[in-house]
Amino acid sequence: xxxxxxxxxxxxxxxxxxxxxxxxxxxxxxxxxxxxxxxxxxxxxxxxxxxxxxxxxxxxxxxxxxxxxxxxxxxxxxxxxxxxxxxxxxxxxxxxxxxxxxxxxxxxxxxxxxxxxxxxxxxxxxxxxxxxxxxxxxxxxxxxxxxxxxxxxxxxxxxxxxxxxxxxxxxxxxxxxxxxxxxxxxxxxxxxxxxxxxxxxxxxxxxxxxxxxxxxxxxxxxxxxxxxxxxxx
Amino acid sequence: xxxxxxxxxxxxxxxxxxxxxxxxxxxxxxxxxxxxxxxxxxxxxxxxxxxxxxxxxxxxxxxxxxxxxxxxxxxxxxxxxxxxxxxxxxxxxxxxxxxxxxxxxxxxxxxxxxxxxxxxxxxxxxxxxxxxxxxxxxxxxxxxxxxxxxxxxxxxxxxxxxxxxxxxxxxxxxxxxxxxxxxxxxxxxxxxxxxxxxxxxxxxxxxxxxxxxxxxxxxxxxxxxxxxxxxxxxxxxxxxxxxxxxxxxxxxxxxxxxxxxxxxxxxxxxxxxxxxxxxxxxxxxxxxxxxxxxxxxxxxxxxxxxxxxxxxxxxxxxxxxxxxxxxxxxxxxxxxxxxxxxxxxxxxxxxxxxxxxxxxxxxxxxxxxx
Numbered sequence: 001x002x003x004x005x006x007x008x009x010x011x012x013x014x015x016x017x018x019x020x021x022x023x024x025x026x027x028x029x030x031x032x033x034x035x036x037x038x039x040x041x042x043x044x045x046x047x048x049x050x051x052x053x054x055x056x057x058x059x060x061x062x063x064x065x066x067x068x069x070x071x072x073x074x075x076x077x078x079x080x081x082x083x084x085x086x087x088x089x090x091x092x093x094x095x096x097x098x099x100x101x102x103x104x105x106x107x108x109x110x111x112x113x114x115x116x117x118x119x120x121x122x123x124x125x126x127x128x129x130x131x132x133x134x135x136x137x138x139x140x141x142x143x144x145x146x147x148x149x150x151x152x153x154x155x156x157x158x159x160x161x162x163x164x165x166x167x168x169x170x171x172x173x174x175x176x177x178x179x180x181x182x183x184x185x186x187x188x189x190x191x192x193x194x195x196x197x198x199x200x201x202x203x204x205x206x207x208x209x210x211x212x213x214x215x216x217x218x219x220x221x222x223x224x225x226x227x228x229x230x231x232x233x
Numbered sequence: 234x235x236x237x238x239x240x241x242x243x244x245x246x247x248x249x250x251x252x253x254x255x256x257x258x259x260x261x262x263x264x265x266x267x268x269x270x271x272x273x274x275x276x277x278x279x280x281x282x283x284x285x286x287x288x289x290x291x292x293x294x295x296x297x298x299x300x301x302x303x304x305x306x307x308x309x310x311x312x313x314x315x316x317x318x319x320x321x322x323x324x325x326x327x328x329x330x331x332x333x334x335x336x337x338x339x340x341x342x343x344x345x346x347x348x349x350x351x352x353x354x355x356x357x358x359x360x361x362x363x364x365x366x367x368x369x370x371x372x373x374x375x376x377x378x379x380x381x382x383x384x385x386x387x388x389x390x391x392x393x394x395x396x397x398x399x400x401x402x403x404x405x406x407x408x409x410x411x412x413x414x415x416x417x418x419x420x421x422x423x424x425x426x427x428x429x430x431x432x433x434x435x436x437x438x439x440x441x442x443x444x445x446x447x448x449x450x451x452x453x454x455x456x457x458x459x460x461x462x463x464x465x466x467x468x469x470x471x472x473x474x475x476x477x478x479x480x481x482x483x484x485x486x487x488x489x490x491x492x493x494x495x496x497x498x499x500x501x502x503x504x505x506x507x508x509x510x511x512x513x514x515x516x517x518x519x520x521x522x523x524x525x526x527x528x529x530x531x532x533x534x535x536x537x538x539x540x541x542x543x544x545x546x547x548x549x550x551x552x553x554x555x556x557x558x559x560x561x562x563x564x565x566x567x568x569x570x571x572x573x574x575x576x577x578x579x580x581x582x583x584x585x586x587x588x589x590x591x592x593x594x595x596x597x598x599x600x601x602x603x
Contacts, residue, residue: 083510
């Protein structure tokens with residue numbers, strides 16, 4: 001039994017769209033510092049699950065505990081605050097706001113969180129430097145390469161030092177070099193003690209994770225090749 | 234696009250309102266200041282007011298009265314270059330501040346001008362005469378009860394055209410009252426008194442006071458005496474209000490459409506902002522602020538366009554005929570009211586798209602369902 005307290009606990013999660021069950025009694029935990037992949041065929045419910053974990057969508061049944069707090073018991077304002085302070089998101093593409101520069105894109109969540117623009121921009125600059133993007137700080141989002149844009153999105157996802165980062169196919173539209181750079185950036189998240197759940201189709205991405213979850217028909221499958229797997233139905 | 238829509242709206246609205254205000258002002262100026270005055274004082278019986286100068290002095294002392302002038306009218310005919318025209322000739326006091334005409338060519342009459350005449354444009358055209366030409370004036374003096382003339386009641390005079398007058402006085406002719414009164418044999422006679430008020434709206438009240446202090450005459454304000462003019466002024470005001478309202482709608486509806494399309498195009502960004510922890514209130518205010526900033530920029534640009542257009546229209550009036558000139562009258566209150574209304578309509582138009590933005594389901598948007 002791990003002594004590290006779980007950042008995320010999922011119990012009996014169910015999500016239906018009409019008569020169709022998209023996520024069916026899913027349960028697992030993710031501890032702080034863990035890098036967990038979630039694999040599965042298209043349409044198996046990965047993104048729906050990810051959005052429920054990120055409080056963008058609500059489950060029909062089950063519980064989601066983020067750092068011990070049941071998100072179903074939170075008000076809309078508290079869920080917004082949870083997303084802002086404790087969660088980070090990286091999506092597959094179109095992650096950046098085109099009117100803003102790279103540093104402004106990264107600084108935006110911190111600016112909203114603290115109200116201090118200059119401090120947020122300084123923190124954004126530090127993150128961009130860490131990810132080797134400092135020379136692109138003033139570039140608009142739309143002139144960046146896909147790989148650069150995804151690393152900017154990773155920097156933005158962690159600027160408020162979240163406890164859990166949810167990444168939805170972050171390397172899905174990247175070549176292998178760019179994908180490696182993004183994975184390197186994502187890996188750094190876990191070094192800070194945050195947990196990472198990354199939805200992917202790419203086995204090489206899953207291979208870099210400490211644990212792998214596989215979804216099929218809305219359910220988490222036990223994988224005999226993955227002895228470290230902790231997911232249970 | 235939205236800045237342009239707002240700018241075009243205010244750029245059109247302000248000159249349109251200024252033109253209508255100018256038309257309103259010119260209508261009153263022509264009909265009252267350069268016409269029959271705000272209060273018209275007629276004799277109860279007969280055609281003439283005796284002791285007209287003394288009565289004019291008394292009426293001039295009524296609060297709000299700028300001037301009271303006696304005028305003397307008589308039936309007449311004018312001939313020149315083989316043509317003749319019948320008309321009513323008016324004798325005026327050349328030194329009065331207000332005259333019942335607007336001089337558009339030539340010079341005004343002198344105080345003791347006995348052979349000068351001012352002709353209306355239409356009369357001058359009919360007679361084919363111009364400033365400086367001679368005309369023959371025949372005045373029917375027998376209308377005045379004290380005169381018994383041997384020549385059939387006509388006085389015949391050779392007059393020199395000093396100037397031309399336009400629009401409302403286009404079918405009239407003017408000589409000095411002193412000349413006409415002397416020919417009638419009564420220096421103090423007048424057909425009517427024209428009373429000019431400092432405020433056109435005060436005409437009815439002044440007429441009521443005039444009736445009290447001068448019971449031997451009938452005093453009527455322009456609103457009662459010229460129902461056509463009154464209706465015209467009211468119609469212009471109504472048209473102005475409707476045009477103004479339509480202008481506001483013409484801005485508000487496309488602005489709302491543009492903001493709504495903008496919201497639709499930004500749904501993914503809205504989803505991203507939601508994921509980043511922006512609340513519905515944040516999103517609503519962000520989109521509303523965007524509408525406000527774009528609206529304010531549009532109002533600023535539009536106001537500059539409007540001011541430029543008004544300056545152009547002052548130099549190049551949209552209507553200029555026989556001295557009736559419609560020049561825009563720019564009132565700061567109109568600019569402020571229009572700018573405020575358009576800005577308010579922009580904010581109102583932006584509220585619905587902003588509300589829609591705040592209601593976007595981030596999960597559906599980010600999954601590409603919507």
